[in-house]
Amino acid sequence: MPKRYSQALLLCSVIAVLLSGCIFDTTKTSETAATTNPPKETRLNQPAVPPIMKRNGNQVSIEMTAQITNIEISKGETYNAWTFNGTVPGPVLRIKEGDVLTFTLKNKDPNLAHSMDFHAVHAAPSAKFIDVQPNEQGTFTYPANTPGVFMYHCGTKPVLAHIANGMYGMIIVEPKNGYPTDPMVDREYTLVQSEWYEEHDYEQFLNGEPEYVVFNGTDFELMEKPLLAKVGDIVRLYISNAGPNEVSSFHVVGTTMDAVYIDGNPSNVLKGLQTVLLPASGGAVVEFTVTEEGDYPIVTHQFDHASKGAVGILRVTHDGLDHGGQASGH
Amino acid sequence: MPKRYSQALLLCSVIAVLLSGCIFDTTKTSETAATTNPPKETRLNQPAVPPIMKRNGNQVSIEMTAQITNIEISKGETYNAWTFNGTVPGPVLRIKEGDVLTFTLKNKDPNLAHSMDFHAVHAAPSAKFIDVQPNEQGTFTYPANTPGVFMYHCGTKPVLAHIANGMYGMIIVEPKNGYPTDPMVDREYTLVQSEWYEEHDYEQFLNGEPEYVVFNGTDFELMEKPLLAKVGDIVRLYISNAGPNEVSSFHVVGTTMDAVYIDGNPSNVLKGLQTVLLPASGGAVVEFTVTEEGDYPIVTHQFDHASKGAVGILRVTHDGLDHGGQASGH
Amino acid sequence: MPKRYSQALLLCSVIAVLLSGCIFDTTKTSETAATTNPPKETRLNQPAVPPIMKRNGNQVSIEMTAQITNIEISKGETYNAWTFNGTVPGPVLRIKEGDVLTFTLKNKDPNLAHSMDFHAVHAAPSAKFIDVQPNEQGTFTYPANTPGVFMYHCGTKPVLAHIANGMYGMIIVEPKNGYPTDPMVDREYTLVQSEWYEEHDYEQFLNGEPEYVVFNGTDFELMEKPLLAKVGDIVRLYISNAGPNEVSSFHVVGTTMDAVYIDGNPSNVLKGLQTVLLPASGGAVVEFTVTEEGDYPIVTHQFDHASKGAVGILRVTHDGLDHGGQASGH
Numbered sequence: 001m002p003k004r005y006s007q008a009l010l011l012c013s014v015i016a017v018l019l020s021g022c023i024f025d026t027t028k029t030s031e032t033a034a035t036t037n038p039p040k041e042t043r044l045n046q047p048a049v050p051p052i053m054k055r056n057g058n059q060v061s062i063e064m065t066a067q068i069t070n071i072e073i074s075k076g077e078t079y080n081a082w083t084f085n086g087t088v089p090g091p092v093l094r095i096k097e098g099d100v101l102t103f104t105l106k107n108k109d110p111n112l113a114h115s116m117d118f119h120a121v122h123a124a125p126s127a128k129f130i131d132v133q134p135n136e137q138g139t140f141t142y143p144a145n146t147p148g149v150f151m152y153h154c155g156t157k158p159v160l161a162h163i164a165n166g167m168y169g170m171i172i173v174e175p176k177n178g179y180p181t182d183p184m185v186d187r188e189y190t191l192v193q194s195e196w197y198e199e200h201d202y203e204q205f206l207n208g209e210p211e212y213v214v215f216n217g218t219d220f221e222l223m224e225k226p227l228l229a230k231v232g233d234i235v236r237l238y239i240s241n242a243g244p245n246e247v248s249s250f251h252v253v254g255t256t257m258d259a260v261y262i263d264g265n266p267s268n269v270l271k272g273l274q275t276v277l278l279p280a281s282g283g284a285v286v287e288f289t290v291t292e293e294g295d296y297p298i299v300t301h302q303f304d305h306a307s308k309g310a311v312g313i314l315r316v317t318h319d320g321l322d323h324g325g326q327a328s329g330h
Numbered sequence: 331m332p333k334r335y336s337q338a339l340l341l342c343s344v345i346a347v348l349l350s351g352c353i354f355d356t357t358k359t360s361e362t363a364a365t366t367n368p369p370k371e372t373r374l375n376q377p378a379v380p381p382i383m384k385r386n387g388n389q390v391s392i393e394m395t396a397q398i399t400n401i402e403i404s405k406g407e408t409y410n411a412w413t414f415n416g417t418v419p420g421p422v423l424r425i426k427e428g429d430v431l432t433f434t435l436k437n438k439d440p441n442l443a444h445s446m447d448f449h450a451v452h453a454a455p456s457a458k459f460i461d462v463q464p465n466e467q468g469t470f471t472y473p474a475n476t477p478g479v480f481m482y483h484c485g486t487k488p489v490l491a492h493i494a495n496g497m498y499g500m501i502i503v504e505p506k507n508g509y510p511t512d513p514m515v516d517r518e519y520t521l522v523q524s525e526w527y528e529e530h531d532y533e534q535f536l537n538g539e540p541e542y543v544v545f546n547g548t549d550f551e552l553m554e555k556p557l558l559a560k561v562g563d564i565v566r567l568y569i570s571n572a573g574p575n576e577v578s579s580f581h582v583v584g585t586t587m588d589a590v591y592i593d594g595n596p597s598n599v600l601k602g603l604q605t606v607l608l609p610a611s612g613g614a615v616v617e618f619t620v621t622e623e624g625d626y627p628i629v630t631h632q633f634d635h636a637s638k639g640a641v642g643i644l645r646v647t648h649d650g651l652d653h654g655g656q657a658s659g660h
Numbered sequence: 661m662p663k664r665y666s667q668a669l670l671l672c673s674v675i676a677v678l679l680s681g682c683i684f685d686t687t688k689t690s691e692t693a694a695t696t697n698p699p700k701e702t703r704l705n706q707p708a709v710p711p712i713m714k715r716n717g718n719q720v721s722i723e724m725t726a727q728i729t730n731i732e733i734s735k736g737e738t739y740n741a742w743t744f745n746g747t748v749p750g751p752v753l754r755i756k757e758g759d760v761l762t763f764t765l766k767n768k769d770p771n772l773a774h775s776m777d778f779h780a781v782h783a784a785p786s787a788k789f790i791d792v793q794p795n796e797q798g799t800f801t802y803p804a805n806t807p808g809v810f811m812y813h814c815g816t817k818p819v820l821a822h823i824a825n826g827m828y829g830m831i832i833v834e835p836k837n838g839y840p841t842d843p844m845v846d847r848e849y850t851l852v853q854s855e856w857y858e859e860h861d862y863e864q865f866l867n868g869e870p871e872y873v874v875f876n877g878t879d880f881e882l883m884e885k886p887l888l889a890k891v892g893d894i895v896r897l898y899i900s901n902a903g904p905n906e907v908s909s910f911h912v913v914g915t916t917m918d919a920v921y922i923d924g925n926p927s928n929v930l931k932g933l934q935t936v937l938l939p940a941s942g943g944a945v946v947e948f949t950v951t952e953e954g955d956y957p958i959v960t961h962q963f964d965h966a967s968k969g970a971v972g973i974l975r976v977t978h979d980g981l982d983h984g985g986q987a988s989g990h
Contacts, residue, residue, distance in 0.1 A: 117913060119934040124954025124976065125914040146916040146932040155913070160963040206964050207869045209537045244963040247577060247907060247937065249609030253447060253485070254455040256476040265932040272476040272595040274449040277577065277609035279909030279937035281961035294454025301611035303490040303574040304536050316454065539867045577907060579939030583777060583815070584785040586806040602806040602925040604779040607907065607939035624784025631941035633820040633904040634866050646784065 044068040046108055048086025051093070060095050063104040066114035066132070066154065071166060073196050073212055074219045074309065080199065081166035082109070082154070084116075088217040089192040089242065090152070090169030095120075097147040097176045106137040114162065117155035119281065120144045120171050129155045147175035149238045149264030149283030163244040164197055164205040166217075170240045170283070175266050181259050181287055186233035187320075191215050191222075193250070193278070193300060193310060194242040210246065212309045213300065219309025222298070226313035229290050230320035234258065236287045237298075243280035249301040251275040252288055252314065261285040275301050290316040374398040376438055378416025381423070390425050393434040396444035396462070396484065401496060403526050403542055404549050404639065410529065411496035412439070412484070414446075418547040419522040419572065420482070420499030425450075427477040427506045436467040444492065447485035449611065450474045450501050459485045477505035479568045479594030479613030493574040494527055494535040496547075500570045500613070505596050511564075511589050511617055517650075518566035519557050521545050523578045523608075523630060523640060540576065542639045543630065549639025552628070556643035559620050560650035564588065566617045567628075573610035579631040581605040582618055582644065591615040605631050620646040704728040706768055708746025711753070720755050723764040726774035726792070726814065731826060733856050733872055734879045734969065740859065741826035742769070742814070744776075748877040749852040749902065750812070750829030755780075757807040757836045764799045767792040774822065777815035779941065780804045780831050789815045807835035808924030809898045809943030823904040824857055824865040826877075830900045830943070835926050841894075841919050841947055847980075848896035849887050851875050853908045853938070853960060853970060870906065872969045873960065879969025882958070886973035889950050890980035894918065896947045897958075903940035909961040911935040912948055912974070921945040935961050950976045 045068065052063040069086040070078045084090030095101065105116050113131035115138075123129065123142035132138040153159075154167035170192050179185075194217070195210035215222050229235050241248040251274065260276050262268035264285045270276070276284050290296060296314040299306040317323055375398065382393040399416040400408045414420030425431065435446050443461035445468075453459065453472035462468040483489075484497035500522050509515075524547070525540035545552050559565050571578040581604065590606050592598035594615045600606070606614050620626060626644040629636040647653055705728065712723040729746040730738045744750030755761065765776050773791035775798075783789065783802035792798040813819075814827035830852050839845075854877070855870035875882050889895050901908040911934065920936050922928035924945045930936070936944050950956060958972040977983055 119911075119916070121914075122916070122949065122951045123914050124950075124952035125956055126954040127952065128954075129914065148916075148932055148934070150934050158967060160967045163963055206967060243909075243961065245965075246962070247609075247909065249573075249577065249611060251449075251611060254451075254453050254459065256449070256452070256478075262930060263933045263935070265930070267931040268933075270592060270595070271597040272478055273593045273598075274478070274480050274613065275593070275609045275611045277607060277612065277937060279907075279935045279961065280963070281909060281911055281935045282937060283934065289452065290454075291452045292454035292457065294456040294458075296455055301573065301609065302576070303493055303610070305575075307488060307490045307536055577939075579903075579907065579941060581779075581939075581941055584781075584783050584789065586779070586782070586808075600922060600925075601927040602808055603923045603928075604808070604810050604943065605923070605939045605941045607937060607942065619782070620784075621782045622784035622787065624786035624788075626785055631903065631939065632906070633823055633940070635905075637818060637820045637866060 043080045044110070045070045046086060051085055051091045053093070058096070058099045059102065060099045061102040061104070062093065063106065064090070064116070065106045065108050066167070067108040071217060073214065073217065079166070079196060082114070082162060083166050084169055088166040089194065090167070092169065092190050093152070093171040094174065095144055095171065096174045097145065099144050100141065101144055102139060102141045104137055104139045105132045107132040107134055110134050113156050114154050114167065115156045116152060118142070118150065118152045118171060120146065120148070120150035120173050125155065131156050144173050147173050147265060149240055149285060151240050151242055151281045151283065153242065158202070160205050160244055161202055163242065164195070165200065168192070168194065168242040170238065172238055172264070177266070179261065179266050179285065184234050185236045185287060187229055188236035188238065189227050190238045191298070191312065192240045192242055193248045195244065195246055205244065210305070210308060213246065213305035214309045215298070215312045222312030226295065226315035226322065228320055228322055229314060229316045231290065231293055231316055231318055233316070233320070234287055234289050235314065236285060238264065238283070238285055239278065240283040241278040241280060245280060246305065247280060248278040249275050250278055250284070250286070251299050251301040253297045253299065255288040255290060255296065257286050257288045259287045290314070293317055373410045374440070375400045376416060381415055381421045383423070388426070388429050389432065390429045391432040391434070392423065393436065394420070394446070395436045395438050396497070397438040401547060403544065403547065409496070409526060412444070412492060413496045414499055418496040419524065420497070422499065422520050423482070423501040424504065425474055425501065426504045427475060429474050430471065431474055432469060432471045434467055434469045435462045437462040437464055440464050443486050444484050444497065445486045446482060448472070448480065448482045448501060450476065450478070450480035450503050455485065461486050474503050477503050477595060479570055479615060481570050481572055481611045481613065483572065488532070490535050490574055491532055493572065494525070495530065498522070498524065498572040500568065502568055502594070507596070509591065509596050509615065514564050515566045515617060516563040517559055518568065520568045521628070521642065522570045522572055523580070524572040525574065525576055535574065540635070540638060543576065543635035544639045545628070545642045552642030556625065556645035556652065558650055558652055559644060559646045561620065561623055561646055561648055563646070563650070564617055564619050565644065566615060568594065568613070568615055569608065570613040571608040571610060575610060576635065577610060578608040579605050580608055580614070580616070581629050581631040583627045583629065585618040585620060585626065587616050587618045589617045620644070623647055703730070703740045704770070705730045706746060711745055711751045713753070718756070718759045719762065720759045721762040721764070722753065723766065724750070724776070725766045725768050726827070727768040731877060733874065733877065739826070739856060742774070742822060743826050744829055748826040749854065750827070752829065752850050753812070753831040754834065755804055755831065756834045757805060759804050760801065761804055762799065762801045764797055765792045766797040767794055770794050773816050774814050774827065775816045776812060778802070778810065778812045778831060780806065780808070780810035780833050785815065791816050804833050807833050807926065809900055809945060811900050811902055811941045811943065813902065818862070820865050820904055821862055823902065824855070825860065828852070828854065828902040830898065832898055832924070837926070839921065839926050839945065844894050845896045845947060846893035847889055848898065850898045851958070851972065852900045852902055854902040855904065855906055865904065870965070870968060873906065873965035874969045875958070875972045882972030886955065886975035886982065888980055888982055889974060889976045891950065891953055891976055891978055893976070893980070894947055894949050895974065896945060898924065898943070898945055899938065900943040901938035901940060905940060906965065907940060908938040909935050910938055910944070910946070911959050911961040913957045913959065915948040915950060915956065917946050917948045919947045950974070953977055
């Protein structure tokens with residue numbers, strides 16, 4: 001890490017830890033941390049709240065929170081996450097090409113500034129993706145003129161920490177004229193891939209291996225509560241890779257992709273892919289046909305990452321309802 | 331790794347080790363392993379056998395084996411690999427768009443279940459990519475309706491171990507109407523990139539750096555026995571990146587790519603690339619012109635990986651025959 | 661690393677160290693190195709010189725140097741780099757599709773051979789990308805018939821060391837008929853992403869994490885001297901990812917990309933991207949509109965890398981001049 005940053009970041013981290021009472025677990029500081037940090041059960045855990053979204057013509061107002069909430073990232077394993085609205089990923093937002101967004105961020109985190117960087121909009125970051133201080137709120141306006149599947153995330157420094165700790169989500173900007181394949185699609189789902197590292201450990205964010213790589217924030221939900229489809233369906237997935245660090249080799253076992261729209265733009269179509277490569281922060285619309293009853297795993301084909309949790313199940317039945325299956329242990 | 335899996339995987343690994351007699355070399359278990367595992371020379375080493383392929387109209391039957399075979403991955407360095415048919419990568423399969431495959435897997439591994447996941451077909455994985463038990467065989471039928479260059483691999487859990495230990499290969503599905511550039515291509519070759527880690531070391535597969543990154547299973551064969559072409563040829567490569575973990579920045583030194591078909595689909599054409607990025611499990615058809623006599627290295631331009639073996643030589647001569655060259659030490 | 665290479669490379673490295681007096685800092689050799697290597701201030705530091713470029717019709721002659729020069733890669737941190745012409749990256753070269761290049765490399769490094777591998781040309785590497793010995797020069801001729809944004813680099817073995825130590829740059833081959841978007845573009849810049857590892861530490865190049873990931877060789881210049889644009893401008897960036905090891909998830913905060921030409925080829929156009937993924941050695945032309953006054957960070961969205969320095973600022977003002985801003989501390 002560049003040294004001029006590392007000191008500032010270290011300072012920020014230390015302040016953050018002291019203020020928020022998070023356990024900052026490194027070999028160097030664990031002894032001190034163990035004695036000065038409050039026990040896990042007393043950490044801040046603000047309940048999830050839905051975002052508020054209102055439309056008036058093409059004027060869309062959205063209100064969201066920055067808050068600290070415990071997230072179960074694996075069975076019995078909780079991460080004291082920095083979140084939008086108390087979930088990781090944050091809520092999926094869906095607007096239309098040509099909308100003008102008036103966005104309000106209420107920062108309910110008592111200790112740290114947070115902010116919002118929408119990849120979907122045109123805005124001067126130094127004016128409109130700026131920090132909102134603890135217990136304050138900020139409102140910003142910008143147009144969303146590019147259709148697609150975009151990442152949003154907290155852009156407060158150090159950005160790596162704010163993303164790694166959970167502050168990201170997906171915003172879909174529906175194309176004005178839709179996708180050429182809209183009439184064929186039978187059902188659709190959203191998936192966000194991301195990594196979890198040792199809790200609040202900035203050195204691990206920077207140089208370590210992820211402990212978990214997951215879809216939609218956990219490594220188990222999409223195994224236990226599979227996505228569903230009917231035999232013969234064309235399924236559309238809106239996918240986004242939040243990172244913060246890794247690329248994704250997104251793959252659905254048992255089928256090939258009839259169409260892939262890179263970053264969700266109708267102009268960027270690829271056909272017959274087995275696997276689509278997403279950059280960190282990249283997105284896509286992925287469509288495929290399921291021809292037989294059974295369970296179809298969804299993975300990143302970087303199998304170190306799939307082995308760390310990035311596996312979901314798409315369950316295909318004759319009627320599109322869940323009748324149990326291998327994957328869920330039934 | 332998610333903890334609920336790690337225990338199951340550890341158990342699987344331990345059982346696999348005990349049963350197969352593989353040296354499972356970790357710092358934690360090496361002491362025990364050193365005393366309980368048989369010496370290297372007594373390990374199972376089943377001779378390679380060709381696959382059996384028969385065609386009747388568009389009905390294609392393929393019979394392959396899962397087996398344990400020593401693979402020389404570098405000069406004097408042998409890996410006791412899990413293989414299809416005794417080679418790594420397994421045999422290149424070549425069928426046509428619209429074929430219906432009847433595939434039989436004979437599992438000659440006395441200790442572990444194996445399976446076959448063809449990226450080229452439409453099939454319910456929970457019904458048709460299922461485990462075949464030791465000394466048994468399974469037969470499955472599915473259509474191959476998407477043209478391209480696809481990966482196949484063992485899909486038995488833990489998938490990461492089955493791929494990292496050698497169970498992968500390439501299946502080409504020729505497009506019904508060919509590629510627009512078919513008339514120009516003078517010769518073609520197949521290349522599969524993959525990684526080798528510390529032998530049978532699951533922790534290294536998950537979190538380590540590869541020891542070797544190679545084309546077609548070894549780090550020397552394509553240096554000593556170069557691919558050949560004639561001055562002026564347009565050369566086509568069918569390429570696949572088996573991973574299991576890394577992406578590939580595929581590059582041919584001394585030329586640019588006239589055409590690249592992403593995942594080998596005639597619809598997905600890019601022109602004039604210097605380097606094509608393959609996801610883990612991604613493929614491509616790559617075509618380029620060689621204009622002068624000499625040796626053209628083929629690499630992944632991720633040079634840590636090229637330095638670990640992923641270098642091949644394309645030798646270009648006036649008549650397309652090998653007259654020796656720098657690269658092989660002549 | 662394949663063993664047959666590792667010994668040769670180790671030998672090369674040792675010779676290089678002894679000859680050049682570089683500090684070759686490994687745990688194994690540091691004791692010896694500390695006593696046998698000259699102190700930092702006495703290391704070779706050849707002043708930067710401009711390349712010499714002459715055109716006669718479509719015949720272009722270029723003369724460049726290989727030389728050893730101290731590069732300030734971060735504030736107060738100097739790397740004794742292997743360079744082209746004394747800068748890292750080397751000078752940006754700009755020629756036209758259809759040019760024939762006559763290239764001369766003057767090797768001013770008294771100790772090591774160097775060479776030039778242009779990704780933009782057709783040439784037999786074993787004849788025209790060959791080593792030029794210390795204090796000698798070599799001249800080579802080849803055509804540049806593919807338009808785009810290409811990497812050039814030293815191709816002398818071990819290539820990884822020559823790239824990691826600084827020998828790379830960008831060559832733009834302007835398309836004969838331009839880009840369809842040429843009339844709309846208001847201003848353009850060039851950016852080369854690359855990694856710095858522990859100085860001259862081959863083991864770190866092979867298996868380590870980068871210490872810095874930077875644009876145009878340093879982690880501070882594009883923060884302190886931002887790129888400039890005017891409100892409403894369409895900005896074009898020519899970008900190249902030199903690696904040596906990592907891919908880039910290139911992103912401009914606050915906008916989406918109107919057009920992206922993969923590897924700079926007018927045929928390979930993508931629309932509306934939030935982020936473009938570059939392989940190691942890949943390039944692109946990226947165009948976007950800036951609609952408001954303010955600072956727009958440019959990053960790789962692999963945020964471990966951005967946190968290590970790969971952040972630049974594009975400053976947008978009403979008149980396109982720099983009036984100071986947040987990012988530079990004003």
